Amino acid sequence: MGFEVLLKGKNMIRLLQGLGVALKISLISVVISIVLGLILGMLMSLKKPVINMLSRIYLEIVRIMPQMVLLFIVFFGFTKLTGRNLSAEVSSIIVFSFWGTAEMADLVRGCLQSIPKIQYESSMALGLTRLQTYIYVIIPQIIRRLIPLSINLITRMIKTTSLIMMIGIVEVLKVGQQIIEANRKSSPHAAFGIFATILLLYFLACWPISCLARYLEKKLV
Amino acid sequence: MNITVLQEYLPIFAGAFLLTIKIGLAGVALAFVIGVAGAFARYFKIPVFSAIIKCYVELFRNTPLLVQLFFIYYGLPVMGIRISAEICGILGLGLLGGSYMTESLRSGLEAVPKIQTESAFSLGFSRPQTFMSVILPQAFSISVPALVANVIFLLKETSVFSAISLMDLMFTAKDLIGLYYNTTESLFMLVVFYIIMLLPVSVLGSIAEKRSRLKMFGSD
Amino acid sequence: MNEILKIEHLTKKYDDLTVLDDISLAVNKGEVLVIVGPSGCGKSTLLRCINGLEDIQDGKVSIDGKTGMVFQSYELFPHMTVLQNLMLAPVKVQKRKKDEVKKEAGQLLERVGLSAKKNNYPRQLSGGQKQRVAIVRALIMHPEVLLFDEVTAALDPEMVREVLDVILDLAKQDKTMLIVTHEMAFARAIADRVIFLEGGSIIEDTTPAQFFDAPRSERARKFLRTFEFENVH
Numbered sequence: 001m002g003f004e005v006l007l008k009g010k011n012m013i014r015l016l017q018g019l020g021v022a023l024k025i026s027l028i029s030v031v032i033s034i035v036l037g038l039i040l041g042m043l044m045s046l047k048k049p050v051i052n053m054l055s056r057i058y059l060e061i062v063r064i065m066p067q068m069v070l071l072f073i074v075f076f077g078f079t080k081l082t083g084r085n086l087s088a089e090v091s092s093i094i095v096f097s098f099w100g101t102a103e104m105a106d107l108v109r110g111c112l113q114s115i116p117k118i119q120y121e122s123s124m125a126l127g128l129t130r131l132q133t134y135i136y137v138i139i140p141q142i143i144r145r146l147i148p149l150s151i152n153l154i155t156r157m158i159k160t161t162s163l164i165m166m167i168g169i170v171e172v173l174k175v176g177q178q179i180i181e182a183n184r185k186s187s188p189h190a191a192f193g194i195f196a197t198i199l200l201l202y203f204l205a206c207w208p209i210s211c212l213a214r215y216l217e218k219k220l221v
Numbered sequence: 222m223n224i225t226v227l228q229e230y231l232p233i234f235a236g237a238f239l240l241t242i243k244i245g246l247a248g249v250a251l252a253f254v255i256g257v258a259g260a261f262a263r264y265f266k267i268p269v270f271s272a273i274i275k276c277y278v279e280l281f282r283n284t285p286l287l288v289q290l291f292f293i294y295y296g297l298p299v300m301g302i303r304i305s306a307e308i309c310g311i312l313g314l315g316l317l318g319g320s321y322m323t324e325s326l327r328s329g330l331e332a333v334p335k336i337q338t339e340s341a342f343s344l345g346f347s348r349p350q351t352f353m354s355v356i357l358p359q360a361f362s363i364s365v366p367a368l369v370a371n372v373i374f375l376l377k378e379t380s381v382f383s384a385i386s387l388m389d390l391m392f393t394a395k396d397l398i399g400l401y402y403n404t405t406e407s408l409f410m411l412v413v414f415y416i417i418m419l420l421p422v423s424v425l426g427s428i429a430e431k432r433s434r435l436k437m438f439g440s441d
Numbered sequence: 442m443n444e445i446l447k448i449e450h451l452t453k454k455y456d457d458l459t460v461l462d463d464i465s466l467a468v469n470k471g472e473v474l475v476i477v478g479p480s481g482c483g484k485s486t487l488l489r490c491i492n493g494l495e496d497i498q499d500g501k502v503s504i505d506g507k508t509g510m511v512f513q514s515y516e517l518f519p520h521m522t523v524l525q526n527l528m529l530a531p532v533k534v535q536k537r538k539k540d541e542v543k544k545e546a547g548q549l550l551e552r553v554g555l556s557a558k559k560n561n562y563p564r565q566l567s568g569g570q571k572q573r574v575a576i577v578r579a580l581i582m583h584p585e586v587l588l589f590d591e592v593t594a595a596l597d598p599e600m601v602r603e604v605l606d607v608i609l610d611l612a613k614q615d616k617t618m619l620i621v622t623h624e625m626a627f628a629r630a631i632a633d634r635v636i637f638l639e640g641g642s643i644i645e646d647t648t649p650a651q652f653f654d655a656p657r658s659e660r661a662r663k664f665l666r667t668f669e670f671e672n673v674h
Contacts, residue, residue: 002299063373064419065412066380068391073408080404121494122516126530126582127507136529140520155283162285166384173291180295188299195296199288206283 002193005183014179015194018172019201025089025164026157029096033157034150036097037104044105045112055105062102068163070095075167092164096157103153111145148217155206155213162202172198226406230397234410237393242418244307244387245379248314249372255315256322263323264330274323281320287381289313294385306387310379318375325371329364330356365433369426376419390414443470444505445617446491446586451500453483453490453641460486462641463500468586471615475628475649478638479664484621487638488588491619506585513591515571517563523550523574524559527581535582542581549577553607569600573607580611587611589620593627605631625668629653637661 006012044055075091078084115138123133165173176194183190259278262270281289290313293304304312333356341351383392394411398404446468453461460483468474476484489495492508517526527546531537550556553573563571572592579587589608593601605627611618612631622628628635628649635652637645637660644658656662 060423064377064423065415066377066391068380069411069415072391072394072411076398076404077408118512118514118516119518122510122512123518124494125492125508125510125512126578127534128530129534132533136533137518141518144520159283159285162287163381165287166381173288176291191299192292192296195288195292199284199292202284202288203280207279210279210283 002187002189002191003197005179005187005190005193006197008183011179014175015172015197015201018170018175019198019205021169021171022161022164023158023205025092025096025169026154026161029093029100029161030150030154030157032093032097033100033104033153036101038108040101040105041108041112044109059102059106062099067095067099067160068166070098071163071167088164088167088169091167092161092169096160099160100153100157103156104150107146107149107153108142111142111149114145115141144220147220148213151209151213151216155209158206158209159202172201222405222409223403226403227410230403230406230410233393233397234390234414237388237390238414238418240387241379241382241389241414244310244382244389245314245376245418247311248318248379249375251311251315252318252322252371252375255319256326259319259323260326260330263327278320278323281317282324286313286317286378287384289317290381290385306382306385309385310382310387314375314378317378318371321371321374322368325364325367326360329360329362329367332363333359362433366430369422369429373419373422373426376422380415444468445470446505446619447501447503448491449501449503451487451490451502452498453486453495454498460641461490461497464641464643465500466636466643466646468617468619470585470617472617473612473631473633474619474636475632475634476619476621476636476638477623477625477628477664478644479667482638483641484638485590488590488619488621491586492588504586507582508586508588509579509582509584510588510590511572511575511579511592513594515563515568515575515595517571517575517578519563522560522562523555523566526563526574527578530578531581545581546577549580550574552610553577554603567600568596569603572596572600572604576604576607576611585617587616587618589618589622591621591623593622593624625653625665637664639664 006015040055043051071092074095075086075088078086078091119137119141120133123137128136161171162173165171170178176198180190180194187193259274261267262274265271290309293313294306294309297304337355337359338351341355346355379389380391382389383395386392388396390411394407397407444467446466448464448466451461451464452459464487476487478484486495488510490497491502491504492510494510517523518529521529524543524546527549528539528542531542531545532539547556547559550559553576555570555573555577558566558570558574563574566574576592592608593604596604601624605624608618608620609631620628620631632649635645635647635649636643637652637656637658639660645652645656645661647657651657652661653665656665
């Protein structure tokens with residue numbers, strides 16, 4: 001069924017290395033997204049008109065523009081605009097962080113809104129200062145709600161990074177195609193085995209993280 | 222930006238747009254059908270079927286559409302199952318979307334309080350009547366925000382069709398950039414057509430969300 | 442007599458809507474004041490003005506010491522255990538020693554019958570248990586005045602009693618309390634003084650016996666009638 005090709009030479013290791021490239025880019029983008037998203041989400045809940053308007057435009061762009069389109073704009077547009085080449089890796093990290101930051105900011109804003117006002121009041125009634133209320137009462141509650149949501153963002157980021165092959169990064173799908181090409185004669189069914197394996201690899205990367213997110217959501221919230 | 226180039230590109234992109242929309246909508250429709258059936262099976266815990274749906278949902282929600290398409294389009298034919306690119310696109314989008322719709326509808330169904338079923342029974346409704354006229358409409362209202370988000374997500378995902386040589390918007394843009402180096406014009410048209418496709422859905426979605434909230438709580 | 446709380450000409454408005462209109466009231470140490478009245482009469486707002494959760498437009502509130510408040514919806518911190526809920530404010534606000542606070546928390550929990558629950562999270566408790574913890578959380582700050590804002594209104598009937606018993610016990614210890622409630626039998630049993638509030642003004646300020654048996658105002662009579670039923674047989 002084409003699985004035998006995986007046992008030839010270093011094929012399996014090459015596939016895993018390809019997956020590693022995708023995972024590395026998702027991890028970097030997730031970290032950037034979480035940091036920037038936390039900051040933007042808090043800015044958004046200040047309810048300042050200018051910030052509100054700008055962030056709404058930003059969120060709407062991310063909501064309707066496919067990441068693939070953004071990837072093309074950054075990858076090809078940057079070269080066109082500056083005459084210099086932006087590496088595919090950097091382009092993809094920029095785009096995925098741009099997307100992830102918007103997602104994260106929206107989650108943070110939602111969490112901040114979901115803490116009832118009377119929680120602030122009961123802290124005040126106990127004599128806690130505004131700062132103490134945030135440190136001991138509000139922020140710990142927000143973090144608890146955010147942890148499962150941010151973990152979910154990781155799986156979505158991993159799935160999204162499969163797009164990077166389209167701007168020429170040699171990741172797991174590209175490696176797969178190369179292996180299929182190279183073994184066209186000896187293993188005519190390689191396409192089935194290789195793509196099934198890649199499907200499984202992505203599943204093995206994302207599924208445990210999804211389960212963890214679900215478990216934490218039940219436990220923490 | 223060159224206006225003549227834009228004029229020249231307009232019909233090419235319009236054609237690609239129609240193809241993208243066609244496959245996108247067909248995929249969304251298939252996703253809804255799968256979603257309703259899947260949610261039904263999960264909600265009523267229909268033996269075997271419910272377990273299959275559960276595995277299907279986990280598999281498709283935890284893998285990228287691009288890889289799913291590659292498997293269907295390049296992997297299946299070598300085993301003798303040949304599918305055209307268009308059907309592959311619809312099938313891929315429908316299966317991916319079906320897993321998301323199943324989850325959204327199922328959690329909508331589960332969010333309707335059990336007492337609603339009981340009160341419908343006590344009014345003399347039969348089991349199917351209760352489901353169709355009491356539970357389902359409420360579940361649907363609860364699910365609207367998630368369903369809208371799913372539709373937008375699926376229409377955005379159409380951008381990966383170019384990978385299986387479907388002449389969609391993305392493919393056209395990439396092709397034209399490769400052929401004539403008119404990067405700015407191509408990217409501009411690409412963005413414009415995606416805005417045309419998704420902005421109305423996004424706006425209508427927000428309105429639908431407001432109205433379903435109104436139905437549920439009487440006001441927002 | 443020893444005045445602990447004094448309200449002079451308190452006025453509270455939301456935009457044009459006057460919620461409390463020129464309220465004057467003095468409470469003595471150890472007194473239990475029950476505030477009753479129809480919904481929307483400003484009872485809860487009065488408590489919130491006393492502990493500074495609402496800013497006031499006119500008048501003065503002076504308290505000899507600090508207040509503790511118990512809310513209708515408990516408002517325990519969901520991410521902390523019972524013990525952590527109790528210790529947060531004494532340790533962070535009053536800078537008291539952890540050991541000493543922990544010991545006192547243990548004693549107070551024992552007193553309200555919840556020693557076994559000290560390491561549980563609020564979501565693992567029943568409504569009545571949560572409310573008893575919320576009362577202890579207010580008590581442990583050693584407030585001079587305790588404010589209770591419809592603390593049994595969100596509870597199932599069978600849990601009302603366990604919470605009211607705790608408050609009755611506090612009255613025996615001569616705590617100064619202001620209680621907003623709809624439980625008329627309880628109000629009558631616990632009150633040293635009853636305030637009847639309507640439309641943002643004090644209509645009656647009298648003894649429970651006088652208020653419940655022979656209210657002076659027609660409005661109070663009408664209010665009390667809403668709690669009675671005609672005999673149908």
